[in-house]
Amino acid sequence: MIPPIVMDLIKIKKLIISLSIFLAIVLAGLIGPIVYPVNPVVMTGPIEQPPSSKYPLGTDRWGRDVLAQLLHGIRNSLSIGLTAAAISLAIGVTIGVVSGFKGGITENSLMLLTDVVYALPSILLMMLIAAYLEERNPFLVSIVIGVTSWPWVARAVRSQILSLKTREFIDMSRMAGLGDLRIMFEDLLPNMASYIFMAFVLLMSGAMIAEAGLSMIGLGVTRGISLGIILYWAQLLEAVRRALWWWFIPPGVCLVALATSLLLLSTALDEYFSPRLRGE
Amino acid sequence: MTLLEAEHVKAYYSIRNSYVKAVDDVSLSVDRGAILGLAGESGCGKSTLVNTLMMNIRPPLRLIDGTIVLDGIKISEMSRSKLKKDVWGILVSIVPQSALNALMPTKKIVDFVKDIFHYHTDMSRAEIVSMVRKRFEELNLSPEILHLYPHELSGGMKQRVVIAISTLLNPKLLIVDEPTSALDVSTQKQVIKLLVDLHRAKIIESMVFVTHDLAILRQIADKIAIMYAGKIVEVASTDDILYTPLHPYTRGLVNAVMTPESEVRKRGITFIAGEPPNLLNPPSGCRFHPRCPYAKPICKEVEPPIIEVRDDRIVACHLVESFM
Amino acid sequence: MNPFVKFLSRRAGFLVLTFITFIFIIFLLPRAIPGNPLSTLLSQLFQRAQQNPELIKAVYRQLMEEFGIGKPLHVQFFEFISRTFTGDLGTSISAYPRKVADLVFSYLPWTLGLLIPATLTSWIIGNLLGALAAYKRKTIVDNALLPVFLTLSQTPYYWLAMILLFIFAVVFKVFPIGGAYTTGRIPALTLEFALDFLHHYTLPFLSITLSAMGGWAIGMRVMAIYELRADYVSYADSLGLPDSKILRYVFRNSMLPQITGLALNFGSILGGSLITEVVFSYPGTGFLIFTSLSRLDYPMIQGTFVLLISTLLLANFIVDIAYALIDPRIKTGYTGG
Numbered sequence: 001m002i003p004p005i006v007m008d009l010i011k012i013k014k015l016i017i018s019l020s021i022f023l024a025i026v027l028a029g030l031i032g033p034i035v036y037p038v039n040p041v042v043m044t045g046p047i048e049q050p051p052s053s054k055y056p057l058g059t060d061r062w063g064r065d066v067l068a069q070l071l072h073g074i075r076n077s078l079s080i081g082l083t084a085a086a087i088s089l090a091i092g093v094t095i096g097v098v099s100g101f102k103g104g105i106t107e108n109s110l111m112l113l114t115d116v117v118y119a120l121p122s123i124l125l126m127m128l129i130a131a132y133l134e135e136r137n138p139f140l141v142s143i144v145i146g147v148t149s150w151p152w153v154a155r156a157v158r159s160q161i162l163s164l165k166t167r168e169f170i171d172m173s174r175m176a177g178l179g180d181l182r183i184m185f186e187d188l189l190p191n192m193a194s195y196i197f198m199a200f201v202l203l204m205s206g207a208m209i210a211e212a213g214l215s216m217i218g219l220g221v222t223r224g225i226s227l228g229i230i231l232y233w234a235q236l237l238e239a240v241r242r243a244l245w246w247w248f249i250p251p252g253v254c255l256v257a258l259a260t261s262l263l264l265l266s267t268a269l270d271e272y273f274s275p276r277l278r279g280e
Numbered sequence: 281m282t283l284l285e286a287e288h289v290k291a292y293y294s295i296r297n298s299y300v301k302a303v304d305d306v307s308l309s310v311d312r313g314a315i316l317g318l319a320g321e322s323g324c325g326k327s328t329l330v331n332t333l334m335m336n337i338r339p340p341l342r343l344i345d346g347t348i349v350l351d352g353i354k355i356s357e358m359s360r361s362k363l364k365k366d367v368w369g370i371l372v373s374i375v376p377q378s379a380l381n382a383l384m385p386t387k388k389i390v391d392f393v394k395d396i397f398h399y400h401t402d403m404s405r406a407e408i409v410s411m412v413r414k415r416f417e418e419l420n421l422s423p424e425i426l427h428l429y430p431h432e433l434s435g436g437m438k439q440r441v442v443i444a445i446s447t448l449l450n451p452k453l454l455i456v457d458e459p460t461s462a463l464d465v466s467t468q469k470q471v472i473k474l475l476v477d478l479h480r481a482k483i484i485e486s487m488v489f490v491t492h493d494l495a496i497l498r499q500i501a502d503k504i505a506i507m508y509a510g511k512i513v514e515v516a517s518t519d520d521i522l523y524t525p526l527h528p529y530t531r532g533l534v535n536a537v538m539t540p541e542s543e544v545r546k547r548g549i550t551f552i553a554g555e556p557p558n559l560l561n562p563p564s565g566c567r568f569h570p571r572c573p574y575a576k577p578i579c580k581e582v583e584p585p586i587i588e589v590r591d592d593r594i595v596a597c598h599l600v601e602s603f604m
Numbered sequence: 605m606n607p608f609v610k611f612l613s614r615r616a617g618f619l620v621l622t623f624i625t626f627i628f629i630i631f632l633l634p635r636a637i638p639g640n641p642l643s644t645l646l647s648q649l650f651q652r653a654q655q656n657p658e659l660i661k662a663v664y665r666q667l668m669e670e671f672g673i674g675k676p677l678h679v680q681f682f683e684f685i686s687r688t689f690t691g692d693l694g695t696s697i698s699a700y701p702r703k704v705a706d707l708v709f710s711y712l713p714w715t716l717g718l719l720i721p722a723t724l725t726s727w728i729i730g731n732l733l734g735a736l737a738a739y740k741r742k743t744i745v746d747n748a749l750l751p752v753f754l755t756l757s758q759t760p761y762y763w764l765a766m767i768l769l770f771i772f773a774v775v776f777k778v779f780p781i782g783g784a785y786t787t788g789r790i791p792a793l794t795l796e797f798a799l800d801f802l803h804h805y806t807l808p809f810l811s812i813t814l815s816a817m818g819g820w821a822i823g824m825r826v827m828a829i830y831e832l833r834a835d836y837v838s839y840a841d842s843l844g845l846p847d848s849k850i851l852r853y854v855f856r857n858s859m860l861p862q863i864t865g866l867a868l869n870f871g872s873i874l875g876g877s878l879i880t881e882v883v884f885s886y887p888g889t890g891f892l893i894f895t896s897l898s899r900l901d902y903p904m905i906q907g908t909f910v911l912l913i914s915t916l917l918l919a920n921f922i923v924d925i926a927y928a929l930i931d932p933r934i935k936t937g938y939t940g941g
Contacts, residue, residue, distance in 0.1 A: 112621075119622045119920065120913065121871020125629070127878075128909050131897060132633045134644060209760050216762050216879045217890070218897050231763065235883060240770050241781050248770075252763035259758035336842050368844035382839035384853055386860065386932055396843050429932050446843065 012272060018264035025258055029074030038068035040225055051246050058246035061237045069230050070250050077208050077227040077255070080142045084207035087146025088153060089200050095150070096157025097184055101165065111158070118151035123213055130219035138221050141214065145207045153199050160192050194273045198266040205262035212255055227251045283453055283486045284310040284333060284372075289346030289356075291332040294339075300559045302328040302341070304510040307586075310453065315479065315487045317501030317518065319494055319533065323556050325510040326490045327377060330455045333488065334372045335363050351452050369400055373446040377457040379439045383430035390426040393445060400449060412448065418481075419444050419474060436467030440474055447483055454484040458491055468496075476500055494537040498522055503592075506530045509557050509567040512586075516593040526595045526603050528572045566598065574599055611934055615924045619917055624685070626913050630906055631684050635677070645697075645900045663700050670694045670903060693907030698899040704907035708889065712911060714784055715888035718805070719877050722812035723870065729813070730820025731862055735855050737821065738828035746825075753825070756818025761876030765811035765883040772807060779807050782885035808884045812877045816869075823865055827858035860931050867923035871916055 009015055038044055043063040051058045057067040099110035117125075125148040133140055165188075173183050189196070208227070214220045215228025216235060234240070234248040289306045292299040302325040310316050320326050328341065335355045337343055348356040351371055355363060376382050384392045390409060397408040413423040421444055430438060439459060447454060459471055478484050489501060497504055497518060504521040506514045506529065514527040525531045532552035554571035557563055563570050569579040576599065584596045589604065597603075675683075687693075693704040734753070737746045773781040785791065785800050831837065831854045840850050878890030885891060889908050896904040928934040 115618070116622045116625050118868075119618070119917065120626055121875055121916065123872055123875030124909065124912065124916075127875070127893070128630065128905075129633060131902075131905055132637045205758065209758070212760055213762065213875065213879055216760075217882060217894055231766070235762075235766065240766050240883075241774060243770070243774050245770060248763075248766050252760070252766065255763065256755060256759050260755050263754060263758055331842075334842070364841075364844040364846065368842055370844070374839075374842045376835065376839050376842065378835040379839075381835035384836045384840065384857075386857055387853075388932075392840075395849060396840075396845055399846055399849070400844060431933055442839070 009272065012268050014264055015268035015272070018261040018268060021257055021261040022265060025074060025254060025261075026078060028071060029078050032071030033068070033075065036068060036071060038065045040064060040068035040072045044068075048242075048244055057250055058244075060233065060239075060244075060247055066230075066247055066250065069225055070227075070254065073225050073227045073230050073251060074254055074258075076138055076221075076225060077211060077258075080138050080145070080211045080221075080226065081204045081208040081258075083139065083142035084145035084149065084211070085200050085203035087143060088150040088203045088207070089196065091147065092150035092153025092199070093157050093189075093196060095154040097161055097188060099154070100158035100161030101180065101184055101188065107158075110154075114151045114154045117148070118155070122148040122151075123210060126210060126214055127217060127219055130214055134222075136220070136222045138224060138226070141211060141221050142207070144214075145210050149203060149206060149210070153203065156199065157192070157196070160195055161188055164188055164191055194269065198269050198273075201262050201266040201269075205259040208255065209259055227255050281312045282309045283312045283351060284308075284488075285349045286333055287347050289329075289332060289348060290344040291328060291337060291341055291346075292344050293328075293341050295560075298560060301510050301562060302559055303332050304562075306346075306507075306510075306512050308333070308505060308512060308515070310486050310488060311503075312485055314502045315489060315500055317494075317497035317504040318488060318490045318507060319492060319497060319504060320507035321492055321556055323559075324507050325559065326507050327457055329507065330374070330457055330488055330490055334368065334374060334453075334455060335360075336368070336374070369396060369446075369451065370449050371451055372453040372455065373449075373451040374455040374457060375439075375443050375446050375459055377459075379442040379459060380435050382442050383438065383445075385430055388427055388429055389441060389445075393426070393448070396445070397448070415448060416444060419477070436463055436470060439463065439467070439471050443471070443474055443478070447478055450483050452485045453488065454478070454486075455488045456490065459489075472496065472500060494522065494533060506533065509562055510559055511567060511596065513568065513597070514595045516595075520593060526589065526600055527568075527597050528574055528599075528603075529568050566596075574602075608928060608934065611928050612925065615921060619921050623914065623917055626917075627685055627688055627910070628681070630909060631681055634902065634906075635680075645902065663697055666695050666700070667697070667903070688910060693910055694903035696901055696904045698896065698901040698904065704903050705911070707904065708892065708908050708911045711887060711889045711892045711908075712915070714886060715874075715877070715881065715890065715912075716915070718808055718812060718881070718886065718888060719874055722809050722877065723816060723866070723873050725809075726813045726816035726873075727820050727862070727866055730817040731824045731859060733817070734821035734824025735828045735851075735858065738825045738832060738858075739851065741829060749821070750825070753818045753821040756814060757822055759815055759818070760879075761812055761815040762879040762883050764815050765808065765880045768807050768811050769883065780804050782883075784887050804886075808877075808880055808886050811880055811883075812873065815876060816873050819869065820862065820865070824858060824862055827861055828854055831858045860927070863923060863927045863930065867920040867927075870919055870923075874912065874916060 041064060044065050045055055045059050045063050047059060047061055047063045049055050049059040049063075055065055055067070057065075057070060059065055060069070095110050095114060099107040099114075122145075126144050129144045129148070130136060130141070133144070136144075173187050178186070211220065211226060212228030212231060215226060215232045218232065220226060220228050220232060228251075230251040231248060234244070234251075239245075239247040286306065286308045289303055289308075290301070291303040292301050304325075306329060308316075308329075318326050318330065331337065332341075332343065333348060334350075335343070335348060335358065338360075343356065346356065347354060350367070353367070353371070355367055358367065383389060387395075390412065393412050394405055394408050397403060397412075398405075401408075403411070409426075412426060416423045416426065419440070421440060425433065425437070425441060433441065443456075443459070454475075456475060459475075463471065475487065475489075479487060489497065491497060494504070501518045504516065504518050505512050506521065506527065508529050514521065514525070514530045516526075521530060522534060522537075525534045529552070536552070552571055557567055557570070563580075565581050566572070566575075566579040566584050569575040572579065578598050582598070584598045586594050586596045587600055588594050589600060670687075691705055693708065696702050696704050696707055699707060733749060737749045737753070740746045769781065772779045780786070780803060782804075784804050785797065786804075789797060789800060791797060791801075834854075834857075837850055837854060840853065841847075878888070878893065880886070881888040881890035882894045889912060893905060893908055896902075896908070
């Protein structure tokens with residue numbers, strides 16, 4: 001039996017389109033390196049070859065296979081996106097739930113902190129922190145992105161909590177003598193599952209773009225490959241000015257497709273879960 | 281003499297290739313100088329009906345059939361832009377259900393009023409302001425209010441300001457859509473008084489007052505029309521409706537008013553068992569039959585005709601004779 | 605107290621708090637991260653100083669002094685804050701002995717010259733197109749515009765910059781491939797220089813404007829759709845107010861939140877435009893950060909960030925005031941609802 005919610009979701013065109021694009025690229029990142037087992041970081045052919053049957057997306061300045069780089073890059077960008085989004089979500093949801101639920105001075109100070117961090121542009125904070133890290137492995141980059149991107153989540157979650165808090169069932173749990181933590185985990189969070197998932201999706205697309213931005217200015221991962229790192233090398237070695245289009249167009253297309261499909265996915269879900277937006 | 285005459289009006293919402301029959305073959309008239317009450321539970325199509333009566337129709341709502349004549353003008357055949365120019369605000373105005381948010385939030389009330397006047401008349405700005413101030417004074421509203429923003433007013437005050445604005449150009453017909461539902465009792469009284477005053481002062485000629493609360497209609501209405509599931513089921517004088525209701529649905533409504541429980545009164549018809557029908561797929565025959573305690577087989581099969589039981593009193597029920 | 609004054613003083617207090625927090629972060633980073641490149645740099649300099657060239661010794665002393673190494677942390681912090689507030693951002697390593705503030709100030713106008721016009725242009729065009737899409741909802745106009753907005757909003761500035769550069773400078777050769785003016789020319793107030801400048805300006809300007817536009821348009825579209833369904837719209841409509849006038853109401857009311865959005869998004873547009881400068885070798889602060897990073901010129905990186913963030917916070921403050929002046933609800937102390 002397919003649950004009815006799945007049947008409903010299948011009917012949303014936007015959702016199906018975005019999900020297919022996203023999953024196609026994810027699959028390329030997961031299975032691609034196995035199906036196309038070319039080492040992305042060693043010289044495997046002549047330099048700066050345009051696409052051919054031997055090198056489907058050509059080679060770069062050092063004769064490395066661009067397709068292999070792309071497949072590994074997708075994989076790493078996705079994992080950085082996932083990790084960073086998880087970190088942001090953890091911080092944002094914790095702050096949002098605690099401040100919305102506790103109220104009073106806890107709420108005021110947490111929201112002040114949130115507003116202060118929100119006022120400082122995350123991409124600049126990321127650059128600044130990354131600049132002081134000598135060795136930047138993917139996990140460290142994820143942390144840098146994660147700890148700077150949470151404020152909007154905290155604010156959004158808090159306002160959700162504030163509206164949920166007034167509902168009857170919370171009062172009932174309170175009268176039943178449940179503790180704050182249990183109410184948070186058993187009553188509040190499950191009611192926000194769809195919302196939190198949407199936030200995660202948006203965080204992830206933001207994190208992948210941020211990773212590429214950091215890489216472009218020279219603050220990406222110091223070893224290994226990602227969509228941003230491919231663009232960084234392409235930029236540094238003048239791929240654009242020398243018309244080596246196969247080097248810088250595919251990673252950008254993947255990045256835009258990933259980010260756009262995630263944004264579309266979240267709007268489709270949003271419309272599904274809050275029918276007010278669907279509007280007739 | 282009738283001011284408004286609507287005949288066989290059908291107005292449907294078209295949603296995903298099907299129709300919600302919110303107003304289904306309704307005929308209704310409003311006499312000059314009279315106050316007509318329109319009652320029914322929420323979702324029965326009252327709001328849609330009154331908006332249709334002034335031809336305030338926009339997709340997905342569509343006028344499928346019928347004619348509407350207002351003050352001798354066949355407004356059902358006028359274009360929207362013509363209606364806006366010559367009819368709305370001048371011949372007919374509405375006090376919307378959501379009067380609390382009806383005022384432009386980022387303009388002073390006087391500026392909003394100027395915009396409206398400016399379009400409908402050729403008065404200068406100074407003339408407009410002095411006219412409006414005068415009108416506000418007549419209605420016991422402080423003219424200073426005009427220089428405030430809507431958020432600076434209380435709910436009851438906003439409601440009265442909206443009524444004053446709607447009647448600025450002395451429209452012949454004023455439609456009032458559940459004006460009191462969001463207000464407390466004393467504010468309700470003020471609003472009702474303001475409406476009655478406007479009528480007495482002949483600023484407005486006639487009024488259609490929409491509500492689910494028969495108790496309010498008892499104070500002001502000359503005649504009451506009862507609506508159920510997109511259809512008018514009974515029209516009679518206020519006394520007849522309240523003391524000798526004929527249609528089983530009207531009886532349920534009246535009983536609900538008579539109950540001492542304020543909660544039941546407030547929610548109106550919940551006194552009658554069952555849910556109001558889904559207008560996407562209304563019941564066959566008489567739409568009330570699934571909830572009607574007197575239903576006979578014929579009620580399920582044949583739509584009841586509108587029976588004129590005597591002058592000025594109509595009812596749509598197969599069993600009406602047994603109730604008389 | 606007058607609600608407007610109250611609003612302003614709260615915003616000003618918040619501005620100061622945010623700025624101090626930022627200074628604290630900038631102060632803490634080189635001190636809290638163990639084995640950071642700054643300490644590597646210091647020890648390298650120290651080793652090279654053994655070979656005794658006076659210059660390296662001087663740089664080393666300067667760094668020790670400016671970073672206050674050896675003093676207690678709180679003393680370091682107060683020294684740092686007071687220096688920052690007096691405009692002393694330290695001394696550059698790669699361009700020793702020039703002061704960081706002077707150098708950054710010479711790069712900053714290029715950044716602002718790109719950022720401010722591009723942001724405002726994208727804001728105006730994005731809002732207009734967003735309102736149009738909302739008004740033409742469920743028609744071909746909206747169906748065509750929305751995917752474009754969505755894609756643009758998710759297109760990184762720098763990648764769009766690369767694509768525009770490739771198309772217009774490499775393939776069609778209509779615009780130069782980088783820089784702010786032809787190398788060798790001396791900036792002057794002549795028509796010839798102005799044309800040369802605009803010729804170089806077009807592509808960076810376009811890529812920032814286009815990338816930022818999508819987000820504005822999406823935001824405006826959502827706001828306007830929401831406003832179009834507001835009760836005041838149907839009321840004004842039922843009173844016979846002309847559609848054009850009602851649309852102006854809607855536009856006005858949906859614009860207001862977008863002004864706050866301007867303050868909130870300045871930062872991310874700045875981030876994007878810094879990287880775009882790198883793509884175009886445009887001599888702004890983004891390019892400065894990029895080159896300073898490769899030379900490990902930490903005082904320079906730090907100083908650039910301090911100046912950028914100060915500019916940004918100030919801009920946010922100005923936008924806040926503008927908003928308060930425009931939205932009557934703030935002047936009269938209305939909050940929420």
